[in-house]
Amino acid sequence: MAAVGRDRAVVWWLALDSVDPGDWPRLRALLAAEERARADRFHFERDGLVYTAAHALCRGLLSAATGLPPEGWAFSVGAHGKPEVLSPRDGPQLRVNISHTRGLAAVALTAEHDIGVDVEWLERHPHVDELAGRMFAEREREQLAAVPDAQRIEAFLRFWTRKEAYVKAIGKGLSQPLDAFSFELDQPGIHFADPNADDPARWHFDEIRPGPEHLLALAICHPEPARLTVEIGPAPLAYLTSLASEISSSETAEPGRTSRR
């Protein structure tokens, strides 16, 4: 159902307002027990739900790509916190990454190659000038300064999602200085301040708007990006809920947990 391989990647996103209240216990049922416990520890219910959505997407997409059950997946954690899925011994090395923001979760899956995804809520109001001044490359700061005030937050977040997708793909997160590489606002491709640091020709980026309130960026490292096929679209919610109904676990449906907004 999801064709994933060394030259193929799939990205699913899920908008929280597209989930029927009755579907949440089913999405929750796809999670491992420790993930359900972590979802319950968020102070705000909306944060627990988007965490649940992201991890249900992750397990659901892994299952759609392999036919293996969602509850069986286990993950290791890299030096800077990047989770890596433990792939079945006889299959390709799967590579997965998730992202969640207010109202939206996403997962990106491929095989073998580094992959990173980032989603952001466009209604957030970060301190754009302060953050860009402290973290962005000079070329990006110049481009931002030329953008009219009304469009500056969106322009900032377009840089930000691509930068986060890259640092998530390489697994370093924010331990990677964000001014060591840069983007052009309206052109694909990455530029490295130190030409020996990395090779722009082996990076593929996508940037889309899953809806009016969100941005999504994807980064994949591939020896020949032209060979890549990337499918990006809304998650098949009916498939995810049907997967959940195949799981029989007494722990899954826990009605009545206290929730806060």
Ligand SMILES: CC(C)(COP(=O)(O)OP(=O)(O)OC[C@H]1O[C@@H](n2cnc3c(N)ncnc32)[C@H](O)[C@@H]1OP(=O)(O)O)[C@@H](O)C(=O)NCCC(=O)NCCS
């Ligand atoms: C952790 C980080 C990699 C991404 O953080 P983020 O953008 O807040 O969060 P996202 O939702 O995109 O990604 C979180 C997921 O990435 C994964 N992740 C964690 N560390 C990672 C790393 N080093 N590399 C790649 N992925 C990582 C995890 O699966 C995590 O989800 P989980 O905790 O539910 O398992 C890091 O870059 C960070 O802390 N960013 C700061 C965010 C920030 O300041 N935003 C302000 C924007 S204006």
